[in-house]
Every structure is written in C-alpha cells, then in structure tokens.
Amino acid sequence: MKEMSVVKKSIITAVCLALCVVLPQAFHAVPNAGSVYLPMHIPILLCGLICGWQYGLLAGIAGPALSTLFTGMPPVAVLPAMLVECAVYGLMSGLMMKLIRTRKTYLDLYISLIVAMLAGRIVAGIARALIFARGSTTIATWTTGYFVTSLPGIIIQLVLLPSIVFALMNAGLIPRRYPKSAGLRL
C-alpha cells in the first residue's frame, strides 16, 4: 500500500478526535478511570504515530478541547495543562516516527511512544510548575500524578498501541512501515 494521502490523514485525524470524546465515556464506567487509565491519550498518540507530527499536534490540542466542550471532561480548570501535555504527546510521537528508522516496526513504535510519553510529562510538569499550579507543584506531586497514579494507563498504552498499529496494518487500513517486499523484518 502506498503512502497515505493528505485526505486520508485528515480523516484519520478526525476519527482520532472523535475517539478522544467517545473512548473516555467507555472508560468512565470505571470510577476515576480518566486519571488512571488515560483513555484520551490513546487516540492522540496513535494519530501522531500514524499520520505524523502535524496531525498529532492538532489531535493533542483539539481532542481535549472537543471533549470538554461536548462532555465536560476534562474540567475546564485542568484543560490548559492537559492541552499542553497532549499536544506534546501528539507532536513527539509523530516526530520520533519520522526520525527513527531502526527497520523494525516494533522498535520504532516503542522508542517513539516512550520518548513521547516522557517528553509530554516533563513539559506538562514544567507548565504546571511555572504557569498553571505555581507554588503547589513539586517533584513528588509530579511523579505521583504523572507516573504512579497513571501507571496502569502507561502500561495499557505500551501494550495496546503497537497492537492497534499492527492490527490496522494487517487489515490494510494503513500502509506498512517497512513493506514486506523489501525483505525487511517487522
């Protein structure tokens, strides 16, 4: 399958934005699921991994905003910090997929995901410390909020996202990163 067209990337981004609204609703049957399982991050990271950094950045900015507008979650008070965090996720996942070429899709995905997740959390922590929650953000609260509480979500993302990407490739819905005809291992 050849490279995706601008139209297809745009539609996929639109679908990921819609999933930013719909997916958290499925998870909110579980109490406090939003901050533990991080359902909104999955479509944003996926958009960056598949479509590129421009679309990932748009998904990261517009996804939480749309979700707040249509469902009230995340609350307006936490929206700015979440916008910064998700924008960096989408941006970095797309950038890393563009820059990293190990010839093994799994490795590319994991490196991109880990770098994006770390970068997003670091930038969000800095933004909270300097702008959104000045004086009440410490290393301890940052570690607790972004790593300890959300550990199930981090594990879910690391397990699910590569699986979703491979499922989409095998279904022929997105092009393979390293075409099999090139004799490269997945």
Added chain:
Amino acid sequence: MHRLPTGMYLPGDSVIHRLDSRIKLLALFIVVVSILFINSLIGYEIMVVFMAVAVFLSGISLKVALNSVRKLSWFFLLIFLMNTLFYSTENAWFSFWKVTPSPAGLMQGLEVVLRVALALIASNIMTSTTAPMEITNAIESLISPLKLIGIPTGQIAMILSIAIQFIPTLSEETDTIRKAQMARGARFDSTKMTEKAEAVMPLVVPIFLAAFKRADELSIAMEARGYRGASGRTRKKFDPLKYQDMSALAVVIAICAVLLIIRLKT
C-alpha cells in the same frame, strides 16, 4: 453506551439562538476566562445571576442547563471532599493522619466546584443553542487569520467538522461492540474495579478497527468525488454582525471587566 452529558443542539428561536455563532464562541471563551478570575463572593454572585439570565434568554429549561452538572455530581463530590479534607491544616476542625478538614478547605472545595459548574453551564448553553456545523464554521472563521503564518485553517476546520459528525456514529459503534463483548462474557456490570477495567480492554482494539474502517471508506469516497484538500473549497459566508450580536458581546466584555476590577480591588 451512556448518552453524552452535554453538547446536544436543541433547535429554537430564542435571543441566544439568533446570535451569530462567532459571537457565541467568543463570548464562551470570555466567560470561561472570567470565571477563572473570580475570587470573591460578589464575583460569584454576579456570574450566577449572569448565567441565570443567559439560561432564561436561551429558552432551554433549567433541567437541560444543569444536565451536565448533574451527570458529573460524583466528580464534584470527590473534588469537594478532597479539598475539604486535605487542602489546609490551618484552623482544622480535627486532625487524623493526613486528614485535616478545615474552613479554608471547605471554601476552596466550594470554589472549585462552583467554577467548574459555571463553566459547564456556559458551555452547555452554547452547544444547546448552536448547531455543530455552525460551531465549526465559527471556529474556521475565527482562526482564519492564522493563514497568514501558513497554518491550513481550512483543513483544520474540515477535520473538526468531520470529527463532530463522527462522534454519535462512533458512540453507537462503541455501544454495539460493548454489547457484543458482554455476550461473550465481558463483565461491565461487575462491582470489582479490576474486572470492570479488564472488560473495557477488549473494547479498544475493535473500536479502533471499526473507526479506521469508516475513515478509510470516507476518504475513498471523498477522493472519488474530487476532494484533494481544503484549498479552493468554498465555505459559508457569514452575514455581517448585527446590532444584537455586538450588544451581546459588549455585555459579556463589560461583565468580564467588572469581575477583573473586583479581583484587582480585593
């Protein structure tokens, strides 16, 4: 699948329904920012009265306006309790381990809950009185100056409008997949949190596959009809702003200014 708690357009002919969608979007932004300014009782009173007037002028019932607040009542209770019990140790009523309920914590809890509730009501009024396509047309119009720095605003608006149209479709799809998984033994109704979470996992991959299949079909259909991107695409031409639109915006700006002055003086 639970109904979305807010955001459903209710057709009508009220004062607010007739306002330009760009003005409503700008007003929502100004109101939400104003809510963040408030730090005094008089400020909250002004905003509550303003919201009550806005609800009356929008023609939607109080029940609909407070719908999103009711749906998130558990969240508000959690936030209120967290602040009351852990916010401050000054003048605490009692102390047990890290639990120190105090008057400062109580006020902080009430303040946070009230701010979020007011912002939700404002957002609800906007989405109840403005059709989704009008919202995206307004967004496109308001971000069009970004074209000067090379940002493809037309493409962004197209993505947003398709996303909004996909929300109910994917919501139904999620519900169908959820019922199918329940038929296969997934325990969404379990009281155990781990079982509930495990049940949600088999939802995710099928949801994404179904969503991407729809995206694939739509992109093929659009390209088959000659769509190659947003450039050259015609778009809605907004009517010039009317006196009512400018008056409404002026009122909102005036209230924001009053709240800012109150904040600076207190």
